[in-house]
Amino acid sequence: MSSRKLSELLDLHRKTITIAYEELILQGWLETKQGSATFVANNLPEIKSEKLIDNPVFLPKTAGFNFDSKSFLHREVVKASDKLHLDDGFPDPRLxxxxxxxxxxxxxxxxxxxxxxxxxxxxxxxxxxxxxxxxxxxxxxxxxxxxxxxxxxxxxxxxxxxxxxxxxxxxxxxxxxxxxxxxxxxxxxxxxxxxxxxxxxxxxxxxxxxxxxxxxxxxxxxxxxxxxxxxxxxxxxxxxxxxxxxxxxxxxxxxxxxxxxxxxxxxxxxxxxxxxxxxxxxxxxxxxxxxxxxxxxxxxxxxxxxxxxxxxxxxxxxxxxxxxxxxxxxxxxxxxxGVIQKHLRKSLRGYRERRDFFCELLTQKLKNEVSFQIPEGGMSVWTKFDKSIDLVKTAENALRNGLYFSNGLQHNLPDYNINSTRLGFASSTVEELEKCVEILEKSITKV
Incomplete structure (x- = not known):
């Protein structure tokens, strides 16, 4: 069909049709024969037509080839959020x-x-x-x-x-x-x-x-x-x-x-x-x-x-x-x-203050529920929960109440549930730490 005729049928400018033809020819979908018209390329495979659906899926969820999926690679990706957190021991980017x-x-x-x-x-x-x-x-x-x-x-x-x-x-x-x-x-x-x-x-x-x-x-x-x-x-x-x-x-x-x-x-x-x-x-x-x-x-x-x-x-x-x-x-x-060195000295003082405050809070509010040693360094407290506490459910309850912390499952030994987790203090202010411990106290769930 000529470009003039197609432009009339589609109600488009002839130049638009000409440009479209040229692009299809360059991509190999169409071919021209000297002294004749433009045709669909002969070397294209025959494809069975399919009925269009209202909500087509453009890319399938599953692959069209086989591969091994190793179970040890499957683990939760923890992302930063605006919730309160006692994380794995991260710094406070505000500092x-x-x-x-x-x-x-x-x-x-x-x-x-x-x-x-x-x-x-x-x-x-x-x-x-x-x-x-x-x-x-x-x-x-x-x-x-x-x-x-x-x-x-x-x-x-x-x-x-x-x-x-x-x-x-x-x-x-x-x-x-x-x-x-x-x-x-x-x-x-x-x-x-x-x-x-x-x-x-x-x-x-x-x-x-x-x-x-x-x-x-x-x-x-x-x-x-x-x-x-x-x-x-x-x-x-x-x-x-x-x-x-x-x-x-x-x-x-x-x-x-x-x-x-x-x-x-x-x-x-x-x-x-x-x-x-x-x-x-x-x-x-x-x-x-x-x-x-x-x-x-x-x-x-x-x-x-x-x-x-x-x-x-x-x-x-x-x-x-x-x-x-x-x-x-x-x-x-x-x-x-010397900017980073100065920052580290300042952060060290701030994190020490947060560590001391957090450990004092745990002692005051949760002395019957948790035990720990005040860490000599680092950004988290290795915290052992009483055996009567379901740490997984406690973490789930805390998350619903606006506090994230790890349920500790990743630290368990093959044949023993140590019922312990890392509670990071460095990334929260003392005011935020106080709120964190309040939520943790309310979220404690017994076995």
Whole structure:
């Protein structure tokens, strides 16, 4: 049919029809023959016509191919909300130096050579940030590193994934605490590792048990949160740290040290990380700005021997060519100016006040329902509920009343319900904490 005739039938301008024809020809739906008309392309497969429905589904819910769905990957995604919360131990973004960060971000965005700053950069991360981090970690954590010992990642989760991809093979033996960070466990399960567990007491993981495991199995790696054990918040004591390092050297296994909230220790000066005493290159040290600024700012780091950093950078490039160079340089600027260091000192005072107030509230309002040790550091209180309390239903009731906290199921041992959970205090003001405990008290549900 000619374009003139079709324009008359559809009551459209002829140019519109001509443009539509040209587009269909370019896409291969139509074809023209010299000296003749325009036709539907001959090479199109014959498609059976279907009756139109009133509410068509444009994309099916199920895939048209087979795949394995691993059950351990299925877990609740906890999102921030405007409800009151006693979370897992997150910082208060209201205290973060957001004005300074915005200034530094804009400065790095508009000044300097735009081709260099806005183009592809180093897979290991912005050199300025690695330089400032090396200086900061050397001063604050007793490390002895250079920028070549630092790999910038999106966060500890990404660092963990790179670690398992690069160094853990199917069948390798990996050791975790009996109660551990679920994201770490999932990474090792995904890598096909055989997971072994060791208990934790008031002095941290029981290193003597680890040695017995080393005699039975070729241990590839141990994952630890040495400064504030997850979830219990206890600190791994000095004698166990020394023994663990010697054991790693003897049995040649990797120590992945996740130092997620080193900067917030209240009782005394924090113990230096294992990485500060590592003389043989067995420790891979991890940290991030998630706890010091906010979870939204996805900048973390791995510290290791240069050879390891170079090796991990190859894997990082597979999944993420580079990070947010502007954000990395902005954080580098704040470290260089001392803004982040000042923020950490101020936050430490504020979080200590909130910890003391929250623990006093728990003692006054819930002394017959909960027990806990005042944490030496961190942003949450490891809280044990009385056996007569149904923690799951209590959490459900609290949520209906406007308070979120974890029901603690993720911390249970395979054959024992410990009826405990982490109650985060740092992200709430003292006024909000008072409201939280009031709701928690009203929401207690007996078995």
């Amino acid at each position: 973060a130096p957001l004005v300074d960060l915005a200034r530094a971000y804009r400065s790095n965005l508009v000044h300097g050579n735009s081709y260099v700053k806005l183009g592809y950069g180093d897979t290991k991360g912005a050199y300025w940030l690695r330089q400032e981090l090396a200086k900061y970690l050397n001063e604050s954590r007793g490390l002895k590193i250079t920028p070549d010992n630092v790999l910038i990642v999106r966060g500890t989760m990404m660092g963990m994934y790179l670690l398992t991809t690069a160094f853990v093979k199917t069948g390798d033996y990996v050791v975790l605490g009996e109660m551990t960070w679920s994201s770490a466990k999932i990474n090792f399960l995904h890598a096909g590792a055989n997971i072994l567990t060791i208990p934790t007491d008031e002095n941290g993981i029981m290193v003597d048990v680890l040695e017995e495991l080393c005699k039975k199995h070729p241990i590839r790696l141990i994952y630890i949160t040495s400064h504030h054990d997850y979830p219990t918040t206890v600190t791994l004591k000095a004698d166990r740290r020394i023994k663990l390092l010697k054991m790693a050297e003897k049995y040649r296994f990797i120590i992945f040290e996740d130092d997620y909230d080193y900067d917030f220790h209240y009782q005394s000066k924090p113990l230096l990380p294992l990485a500060s005493a590592d003389e043989v290159g067995v420790v891979l040290y991890s940290g991030s700005f998630t706890k010091s600024i906010s979870p939204a700012f996805r900048v973390g780091y791995l510290v290791a021997p240069e050879e390891v950093i170079e090796h991990l950078s190859y894997y990082r490039r597979i999944i993420d060519r580079q990070g947010d160079t502007m954000l990395e340089n902005a954080i580098a600027e704040l470290l260089h100016e």
